[in-house]
Amino acid sequence: MDNLPNINQELPGAESTEQRIFDAARELFVQKGLDGAKMQEIADRAGINKALLHYYYRSKEKLYEMVAKAVINRAFPVIRQLVESEEPLEQKIARFIDFYIELISKNTFIPLFIITELNKHPDRFFETIFPTDLPKPEVFFRQVEEEIARGNIRPIKPQHLLINIVALCVFPFVAKPMLRVVLGLSQAEINQFLAERKEEVKRFVFQAIKP
Amino acid sequence: MDNLPNINQELPGAESTEQRIFDAARELFVQKGLDGAKMQEIADRAGINKALLHYYYRSKEKLYEMVAKAVINRAFPVIRQLVESEEPLEQKIARFIDFYIELISKNTFIPLFIITELNKHPDRFFETIFPTDLPKPEVFFRQVEEEIARGNIRPIKPQHLLINIVALCVFPFVAKPMLRVVLGLSQAEINQFLAERKEEVKRFVFQAIKP
DNA sequence: CCTTGTCTTAACCAAATAGTTAAACTGAAT
DNA sequence: ATTCAGTTTAACTATTTGGTTAAGACAAGG
Missing domain, CATH: 1.10.357.10 (Tetracycline Repressor, domain 2)
Structure with missing residues (x-):
């Protein structure tokens, strides 16, 4: 049980779900702004269910804030x-x-x-x-x-x-x-x-x- | 009854309602963009009822369009x-x-x-x-x-x-x-x-x- | 005063959209 | 196999928001 960590479906998209969400959010927020980007749109682009956005990042505001910070x-x-x-x-x-x-x-x-x-x-x-x-x-x-x-x-x-x-x-x-x-x-x-x-x-x- | 035209409350704000709406919309659209500006907010800033926005300018899009045209x-x-x-x-x-x-x-x-x-x-x-x-x-x-x-x-x-x-x-x-x-x-x-x-x-x- | 057309409002509606929940799936450890 | 924690989903709720409606105010003219 050494270090075979959580491989959890890392194969399909090669990236973790959390990261895929973040990337999708970054693209859309950067292009359309806070109000212009929709949560459903972000979920679609990340290829996941909308509820997962809230599972990983509590709210739209929080997600946006993290994206903004990272970009800057x-x-x-x-x-x-x-x-x-x-x-x-x-x-x-x-x-x-x-x-x-x-x-x-x-x-x-x-x-x-x-x-x-x-x-x-x-x-x-x-x-x-x-x-x-x-x-x-x-x-x-x-x-x-x-x-x-x-x-x-x-x-x-x-x-x-x-x-x-x-x-x-x-x-x-x-x-x-x-x-x-x-x-x-x-x-x-x-x-x-x-x-x-x-x-x-x-x-x-x-x-x-x-x- | 010579030339005492439609004075219709031109006194209080000195400007016509239509113009007040337009000015409020211009400020907010310019500052926040189409998605960021909300109709209620525009109405509040103009100091009138939200329904008047639609009375004078059919829809948000139309209002935005006129504002953007004017600005440009x-x-x-x-x-x-x-x-x-x-x-x-x-x-x-x-x-x-x-x-x-x-x-x-x-x-x-x-x-x-x-x-x-x-x-x-x-x-x-x-x-x-x-x-x-x-x-x-x-x-x-x-x-x-x-x-x-x-x-x-x-x-x-x-x-x-x-x-x-x-x-x-x-x-x-x-x-x-x-x-x-x-x-x-x-x-x-x-x-x-x-x-x-x-x-x-x-x-x-x-x-x-x-x- | 009564009608008429314009303007204005409060209350309402419908669509869009953020957020929640309960159940199901998954892979790994016991 | 069973449990268990983390993950994922479909269906749902709540809120926001653009838009509508019916009724009222209000001046002007008859």
Whole structure:
């Protein structure tokens, strides 16, 4: 009776029921919000009975809360790691853009979800997240100021530079449906356009901060 | 009996019931979205009986549709006018940035509303809500290509330039709560930061497209 | 004053949806 | 095989919520 643990049907879906529920809930909550996602829908996507949602996660609110926490706590450390590293600024910016665009293109709805959630409960956030996970942009700020002092880049407030970079990375993906409307692009053209963003953003940013 | 028209209780709230309903609905829909806003809540905010909502606007969907149309149609024509004008490119970009940031800073929730709802209910938006006369960016595109040909700006796809400009204008306001979290700014500092955006974006963009 | 059309309300209805329960299933330990 | 704990389901209940209805208020005109 050593360690042959609860194998309980781990074969069919390869994942535990609890996890399948959580994944389904995450997808739907992130895409449709608390009110837009329905419990039955979540159950269907997880391929289980609706009662199991309540068996594992007492209520819709609780389930949503756990999802929100997980999403936030997964998103921030990744950014933090990039922003706080000590590698040379130019290289760091290039890596950041590549990585960030890659990340968002695979998780289109996450930024909007976090922003919406942050707007709903501005204070709850600081209880939700591990304090250590909060990105500390000081390293980045110092690097920018050093490069400015050396004359390698033009004077610019580091805060503006950081936000500008993030804006250029995030916005086109978040506003994806608008591309179709405003630029009149087909689905294929939209994908082509978004694929070009990594290089485009890097060119744009580096040109914008040249001395 | 000259011109003493239907005064019908225009005194108490100074506004017609129909208008009060519409205003309440706009506030709540913009803030909470279609699913998040409840009819009873709208009625309460308007200070009237719930049945009146259906008396004036048949259903929730219809009411939402009218609100969404109004919100969008207040924003787009102005943009359109700017984008389609024939004034010199540099001047046009500067005016666009000034105007756009001004507009957004006074209606912070509108872009978020449009983007969120567009992502949640793309069909409804494209079929019923969006106006037929969207901004036509062709003039802008042509101007950019001309300036590139003349060697006044560096080569860049006009679509990317347009999206970059919009991204730099919109994103910081949409992501306002993130500023506090990521940059660690106080409310006063956030306002200061956002006030600097007009000049910052113009500098950044013009520098980025220099030959 | 009485009628008429517009506006407004309280009470009600029906559908959707969150949540509960009791029973059945399952696999493992006794 | 029996028990037992954890898991799962179908059927059910309770609540929320969009929508309706019938009756009343109310001004304006006859």
